Amino acid sequence: MLEVKGLVAGYAGSEVLHGIDLVVNDGEGVIVLGPNGHGKTTLLRAITGLLPPRAGQVLLDGKEITRLRPDVIAASGVVHIPQGDLLFPDMTVTENLLMGAYHRPTWAERRERLDRVYELFPWLKQRGAQLTRTLSGGERRMLALGRGLMAKARILLIDEPSLGLAPLTTEQIYASIHKVKESGIALLLADENANHVAGLADRVYLLETGSLVRQGPADTLLKDQALLESYLG
Amino acid sequence: MTLLVQAVWGGILFGAVYGLMALGLTLVWGAVRFLNLAHGAIFTVGAYAAYWVTSSLSLPIYLALPFGVLVAAAFSYLMHLGFIRPVLGKPGFDNSTLMATVGISIAVSAAAILIFNPEYKVVPAVIPGYTVVSGVQITYQGLLVIAISLALFFLVYLFLTYTRQGMAIRAVSQQQEAASLMSIPVERTYGMVIAISGALAGLAGVLLSPFFFLNPNSGFNPMIQALIITVFGGLGSIRGALVAGFVLGIFNSFVEVFYGVAWAEPGVFVLIILMLILRPSGLFGIGEVRRL
Numbered sequence: 001m002l003e004v005k006g007l008v009a010g011y012a013g014s015e016v017l018h019g020i021d022l023v024v025n026d027g028e029g030v031i032v033l034g035p036n037g038h039g040k041t042t043l044l045r046a047i048t049g050l051l052p053p054r055a056g057q058v059l060l061d062g063k064e065i066t067r068l069r070p071d072v073i074a075a076s077g078v079v080h081i082p083q084g085d086l087l088f089p090d091m092t093v094t095e096n097l098l099m100g101a102y103h104r105p106t107w108a109e110r111r112e113r114l115d116r117v118y119e120l121f122p123w124l125k126q127r128g129a130q131l132t133r134t135l136s137g138g139e140r141r142m143l144a145l146g147r148g149l150m151a152k153a154r155i156l157l158i159d160e161p162s163l164g165l166a167p168l169t170t171e172q173i174y175a176s177i178h179k180v181k182e183s184g185i186a187l188l189l190a191d192e193n194a195n196h197v198a199g200l201a202d203r204v205y206l207l208e209t210g211s212l213v214r215q216g217p218a219d220t221l222l223k224d225q226a227l228l229e230s231y232l233g
Numbered sequence: 234m235t236l237l238v239q240a241v242w243g244g245i246l247f248g249a250v251y252g253l254m255a256l257g258l259t260l261v262w263g264a265v266r267f268l269n270l271a272h273g274a275i276f277t278v279g280a281y282a283a284y285w286v287t288s289s290l291s292l293p294i295y296l297a298l299p300f301g302v303l304v305a306a307a308f309s310y311l312m313h314l315g316f317i318r319p320v321l322g323k324p325g326f327d328n329s330t331l332m333a334t335v336g337i338s339i340a341v342s343a344a345a346i347l348i349f350n351p352e353y354k355v356v357p358a359v360i361p362g363y364t365v366v367s368g369v370q371i372t373y374q375g376l377l378v379i380a381i382s383l384a385l386f387f388l389v390y391l392f393l394t395y396t397r398q399g400m401a402i403r404a405v406s407q408q409q410e411a412a413s414l415m416s417i418p419v420e421r422t423y424g425m426v427i428a429i430s431g432a433l434a435g436l437a438g439v440l441l442s443p444f445f446f447l448n449p450n451s452g453f454n455p456m457i458q459a460l461i462i463t464v465f466g467g468l469g470s471i472r473g474a475l476v477a478g479f480v481l482g483i484f485n486s487f488v489e490v491f492y493g494v495a496w497a498e499p500g501v502f503v504l505i506i507l508m509l510i511l512r513p514s515g516l517f518g519i520g521e522v523r524r525l
Contacts, residue, residue, distance in 0.1 A: 050410060074416035086411035088404050099404045102397065103416040110397075151416065 305435020
């Protein structure tokens with residue numbers, strides 16, 4: 001479904017990604033593992049148009065979406081939950097969620113979607129009227145995830161779901177992502193911890209200094225402790 | 234008693250009139266983060282458009298009013314396309330938008346002189362006539378302006394709080410990148426805010442010109458007053474613009490009535506300086522932290 005071919009991207013003066021080839025199939029859980037600073041965030045940003053790539057292609061169902069505007073890419077079902085959550089701080093929890101469903105044309109549809117997300121995360125409903133800037137880190141991550149689900153996502157790109165969270169909260173977040181995957185939405189997860197993603201991953205890519213150096217089915221790759229240690233330290 | 238009524242009436246009218254200008258200015262600052270120094274020029278464009286309809290086409294003012302508002306909104310949107318959108322997110326955004334909007338202001342007053350000549354024009358009141366309350370003339374147009382101004386503050390508040398597009402404006406102003414990831418078209422949303430702000434300035438232009446007469450620089454003073462109100466109320470705050478408009482208006486009016494016109498402006502500036510010492514980001518300032 002989502003296909004990345006020879007993707008090159010970077011910031012002024014420095015190239016971060018040197019030709020990435022990657023595929024995510026319908027409903028599949030794909031994990032990009034790599035240490036900090038090796039280009040995981042850049043990869044996701046380049047796919048969703050926040051950082052227009054310098055070369056290469058991003059295809060959705062064989063149609064090119066490279067260099068489209070981020071809002072157009074998002075509307076086509078490629079939903080990015082960015083690093084740092086990027087919530088709307090002066091909006092309530094409910095308002096944040098509703099913004100996630102911006103491209104749905106009617107309030108009825110947006111409300112219906114809201115109910116579905118509340119079902120998945122009942123916690124969000126209790127906090128509906130609370131201003132987002134007052135939430136804790138774990139609550140913010142949960143809301144970011146919920147907001148991403150408000151869109152009609154076909155594939156969810158999640159940037160380091162556990163970043164900065166306490167172990168207990170981390171577990172809850174991954175449990176939630178599990179529910180998301182079970183509902184049939186494909187996942188492209190960027191992570192630096194192989195332990196967290198074990199149950200979610202169908203296939204794994206290893207990213208090192210801007211290139212994908214290894215790929216394989218999760219069952220074999222994630223069990224290869226020696227390999228993982230040499231890459232992730 | 235007459236003096237008191239005069240001061241209160243003058244203050245409320247001032248607050249409503251300039252509050253309406255301040256509303257558009259603060260909206261653009263809150264959402265797009267640029268200071269629109271062409272806001273006064275857009276006021277002038279709306280007023281001249283209405284004047285043209287009433288004088289050249291001899292149509293009644295209630296038809297000229299919506300025309301003036303539309304022309305001002307369209308002008309504002311063209312300004313966005315030509316001068317704001319190309320520099321969005323680029324380094325030097327602040328400087329280039331300031332320069333561009335000052336340039337537009339100069340061009341508008343020059344164009345008004347060329348097209349209409351520099352003489353003062355009369356734009357008719359939507360509702361002519363007045364009533365007298367304890368010896369003070371209360372114009373019907375004044376009452377209309379107060380009602381419209383209050384209604385628009387309320388409508389803009391409802392729009393931003395409860396509608397999809399209004400919420401999108403807040404989202405874009407609070408976290409632009411996330412807004413685009415929520416499939417909100419950022420540039421188009423900015424364009425919408427700027428057009429709405431232009432419509433408000435144009436409306437102010439048509440409604441206020443009966444009080445002041447119309448000339449090529451008509452919009453300048455209202456814009457300065459609106460800037461003062463916006464700074465006092467807190468840049469980017471809508472509630473601030475409303476409250477500050479009335480606080481400053483009534484203060485200004487009382488000083489004028491009881492101490493003489495000469496003290497009104499210095500008085501207002503002393504109040505503002507005190508305010509900025511006590512609360513640097515204004516009455517309800519959203520400063521750098523809070524957004525629309």
